[in-house]
Amino acid sequence: xxRFVRDMARVLTMPCREHAALFSRQLDVxxxxxxxxxxxxxxxxxxxxRRFRSHLRHLQSLGRALAEQAESQPGLxxxxxxxxxxRVARETKKN
Amino acid sequence: MxxxxxxxxxxxxxxxxxxxxxxxQETVLAALxxxxxxxxxxxxxxxxxxxxxxKIADHFRRVRRAKFPGAxxxxxxxxxxxxxxxxxxxxxxxxxxxxxxxxxxxxxATEKLxxxxxxxACIDALPPGQSEAVWLRDILGIPASEVCKAMSLTDTNLxxxxxxxxxxxxxxxxxxxxxxxxxxK
Numbered sequence: 001x002x003r004f005v006r007d008m009a010r011v012l013t014m015p016c017r018e019h020a021a022l023f024s025r026q027l028d029v030x031x032x033x034x035x036x037x038x039x040x041x042x043x044x045x046x047x048x049x050r051r052f053r054s055h056l057r058h059l060q061s062l063g064r065a066l067a068e069q070a071e072s073q074p075g076l077x078x079x080x081x082x083x084x085x086x087r088v089a090r091e092t093k094k095n
Numbered sequence: 096m097x098x099x100x101x102x103x104x105x106x107x108x109x110x111x112x113x114x115x116x117x118x119x120q121e122t123v124l125a126a127l128x129x130x131x132x133x134x135x136x137x138x139x140x141x142x143x144x145x146x147x148x149x150k151i152a153d154h155f156r157r158v159r160r161a162k163f164p165g166a167x168x169x170x171x172x173x174x175x176x177x178x179x180x181x182x183x184x185x186x187x188x189x190x191x192x193x194x195x196x197x198x199x200x201x202x203x204a205t206e207k208l209x210x211x212x213x214x215x216a217c218i219d220a221l222p223p224g225q226s227e228a229v230w231l232r233d234i235l236g237i238p239a240s241e242v243c244k245a246m247s248l249t250d251t252n253l254x255x256x257x258x259x260x261x262x263x264x265x266x267x268x269x270x271x272x273x274x275x276x277x278x279x280k
Contacts, residue, residue, distance in 0.1 A: 015188025024258040028232065028239035029250070048190030055265050058197050063233040065211040070107040070234070075099030080116050084098075087120055088127065 007034025012042060019049045023056055097143050104144060107215075108151045108230060118154060122147040141237055145245025148227035155223040183262070194265075195274045210268075217267035225260040232257060 011022065011034070019042055022035065031039070043050045101122055105115035125146050126133075133142055185191050198206070218226045218234075231242045232253075243253050 015184070016190050017184045017188035020183075020262070021254075021258050024261050025254050027261075028254060028257060046190075047193045051194050051196070052265075055194065055197060055268075056261060059214070059261060059264060059268070060233065062207070062211045062214040065207050066107075066215055067234045067236065069208070069211065070103050073103050073106060076102040076119070080102070080112075080119070081098060083116070084120050084123055088123055091124055092127070 003032070004034040004037070007032045008038040008041070011035050011038025016046065016049055019046070020052050023049070023053050027056065027060065097140050100140060101143060101147050104147055104230070104235070105151060107234075108219075108226075109154060114154060118147060118150045121150045125150070138241065141231075141241040141245045144231060144235070144237065145242075145247075148231055148246060152223035152227050155226070159223070194269065197268070197274070198272055210272075213268060213271040214264065217264050217271065220267060221260055221263060225256055225263075228253065228256050229260045229264070233261075 011019070014022075019039065022031065022039060025031070026036070026039070030036075039049075043053060098119065101119045102115060105118040105122075106112070109115050109118065122143060126143055129146075133139075183191060198210070218229055221229065228242060228246060228248075231237045231245065232239060237245070239250070239253055239257075242248070243250055246253070248256070
């Protein structure tokens with residue numbers, strides 16, 4: 001409980017520059033409960049951070065679209081696979 | 096077994112069959128040489144993607160040096176996200192202005208694809224190393240801890256690299272969506 005309050009208070013007193021970094025970090029690792037709650041409270045009254053978070057979500061959604069596009073492409077062509085095998089065999093022989 | 100994934104990754108980044116083939120070859124050879132050093136901390140697939148990411152970053156460094164000597168990649172410091180501000184934040188770290196709302200994503204599949212293509216172009220303009228981290232983390236969805244191992248980065252390095260990249264992508268997309276003018280225009 002003490003940690004929760006301490007983390008929340010720290011987040012609520014941060015400047016928005018640090019909130020932005022925290023929103024980004026939240027995409028990579030889970031924040032502590034106090035940090036996450038502090039951020040949620042902060043965006044209730046901060047339009048800049050609310051917009052920044054919506055832009056990050058938009059970026060993520062576009063990233064998923066790019067991933068789907070890349071996955072729909074054909075895999076390694078047979079001729080390229082053969083050339084790679086041949087080069088690996090050559091290099092292995094050399095060493 | 097991992098050839099298809101490496102090929103799609105290299106092709107999506109370089110958009111050139113020749114360059115993608117070279118990168119996959121180099122990746123396989125480097126992996127064979129370093130296999131004894133593979134500690135198994137990440138999956139084999141992530142380890143190979145990490146090697147490929149470094150080869151792709153090298154490829155773009157070479158291409159940039161050859162095509163645009165002295166050219167600088169986009170960076171969050173060089174851009175801001177509204178017409179009136181000089182940077183994203185004031186000296187006290189507060190927002191200099193509230194950026195505009197972006198076009199709705201739910202409109203149509205075609206528009207989403209167009210926006211995704213705009214994002215791809217923005218990722219290409221990031222500094223090599225940053226763009227590879229974005230591909231591994233935000234596009235391929237590899238967990239942050241595995242990206243750190245694959246790219247030999249500490250957690251803090253990865254977070255700051257990803258944050259800088261996302262901020263730069265955000266301002267690049269603002270320009271692509273026509274929501275603000277590029278500096279100096």
